[in-house]
Amino acid sequence: MVRVAVVGAGVGGLTAAIALQADGFEVDVYDQAGELSEIGAGVSLGGNGMRVLDALGLGKAVRDVSANLQRIEFRHGKSGDVFYQHPMGAWYEQRFGGPFLGIHRADFHQLLISAYAGEPHLGRRCVAVHESPEQVELQFADGSTAHADLVVGADGVRSAVRGHVDGADEAVFSGMSCFRGLTPVDRVPGGDRFGLTFFLGPNRHVVAYPVRGGELINFVAYVPDPDWTEESWSARCAPREAVAAFDGWSPVVTALLGNAEETGRWALYDREPLRNWSTGRVTLLGDAAHPMLPHAGQGTNQAIEDVAVLTAYARNRNVTLKDALRGYEQLRKPRTRQIQLGSRANAACFQVPDGPLADERNARLENLPQMVGWIHEYDVYAAMATGSEA
Ligand SMILES: Cc1cc2nc3c(=O)[nH]c(=O)nc-3n(C[C@H](O)[C@H](O)[C@H](O)COP(=O)(O)OP(=O)(O)OC[C@H]3O[C@@H](n4cnc5c(N)ncnc54)[C@H](O)[C@@H]3O)c2cc1C
Helix, strand or coil: CCEEEEECCCHHHHHHHHHHHHCCCEEEEECCCCCCCCCCCEEEECHHHHHHHHHCCCHHHHHHCCEECCEEEEEECCCCCEEEEEECHHHHHHHHCCCCEEEEHHHHHHHHHHHCCCCCECCCCEEEEEECCCCEEEEECCCCEEEECEEEECCCCCCCHHHHHHCCCCCEEEEEEEEEEEEEHHHCCCHHHCCEEEEEECCEEEEEEEEHHHCEEEEEEEEECCCCCCCCCCCEECHHHHHHHCCCCCHHHHHHHHCCCCEEEEEEEECCCCCCCECCCEEECHHHCCCCCHHHCCHHHHHHHHHHHHHHHHCCCCCCHHHHHHHHHHHHHHHHHHHHHHHHHHHHHHCCCCCHHHHHHHHHHHHHHHHHHHHHCCCHHHHHHHCCCC
C-alpha cells in the first residue's frame, strides 16, 4: 500500500487525507499544533468547492452547519445604502451548479477531523524533507522522523515543505491588515437579511456574511496598514480598535464590528506564483502551493479543487508517481495563478475613492455574474476529463 504523509491538518490537508484514504492510500497527517483548533472566523464555500465536497460525501454535513447565502449586496460604507444587489440562493445554485455557503471555520474543521479515519500526529513541526528515489523522510522539530512514499505539503502560507520543492521565497506583504470576528446576528441592525454583503469606501472595505445557520455574522474589515506586519492567526485586539478604524461609517458597520464576540487582526501576505509544485515524491497543496489574498474568497475553495485533481492523478497506477504529480501541477497551476493575481487586483478595486472611479466600478457590477462565472462554475472533474486548465 502506498504510504502518504500529509504535512498540515488545515482544511486542505484534512480534505486531502480523507480523499486519499477513500482511494485506499495509507495516510498519516502531521501538524505542528499541540491541539487542533480553528480561529473564530468564517469562510465562504462556492459551487466550485462544494462540487468536490459533494463528491467526497461531505456535502450534507457541510450544508447542515452552514448558512446558504440568499443575496449579494454592495453598500456604501458611510451611508449604508445598497447600490447593487443580486439574488444568490437558488439562483446561484442553478447558475453555478452548487450552493454558496458561509461556514464557521471551527465547524468545518471539526467535521473534517471526524471524517478522517485516524488521529493526526500533533506537535510535529516539519523542519526538513529528505527525498531519495525510494522514499521521503520528514524530520520534525522534536527530533522525530517519519517515512512515506508520497508527501503532500499542506502546511499553509509559511510552508516548510515548499522550501524543499521550490527553494526559499519571500512572502509579499500587501500593505493591508484586517480585523476579523463573529457577531451575534441580533446585535446587527438588519442582520437577519445579510447575504454576502460588502461595505465599500475609500481605502477600506468590509465583507460580511452569516454562518452557523444564520446565528452569527462573520466579518473581515480591511484597512491599509504599512506598519502592522504580524502575520498570525491569533493576534487579538479590542473590538473598539476596529470601530475606530471605521470612524464615521454606517451604524450598521459600527454595530457589526463593535459587538463582536472576539476580534482578531493580522497582516495580509501572499507569494508570487511558484515555478514548481512537485518533485518526484513531494508535492504541495492549498496555501502552501498558491497563497492568495482573500479578496476573491477562494483560498479554501482552491485547496479543495487541488484535492480532487491530486487524488485523481495519484490513483492512476498507469503512470509513475513523478508523472502523476507533474500532471496535477500542470492542471492546477494556470487556474490558481490567475486567481492569485486576480485577488490582488480586487483589493484596489474595492477601495477606490468616491467619484468617477467608484462610479465606473459600480456600473461594472451589472456584469458581476459574468465576471466571476469562470471561478464559480468551474467543474474540476470536467476539466480533468478534457485536460483543460482554465
Ligand atoms: C481574512 C481571510 C479571509 C478568507 N476568506 C476566505 C473565504 O471566504 N473563502 C476561501 O475559500 N478562502 C478564504 N481565505 C483563505 C483560506 O483561509 C486559506 O486559503 C485556507 O485556510 C488554506 O488552507 P490550507 O489547509 O492550505 O492552509 P492552513 O489553513 O493555513 O493550514 C495549514 C496547517 O499546516 C500547519 N503547519 C504549518 N507549518 C507546519 C509545519 N512546518 N509542520 C507541520 N504543520 C505545519 C498549521 O498548523 C495548519 O494547521 C481567507 C483568508 C483570510 C486571511
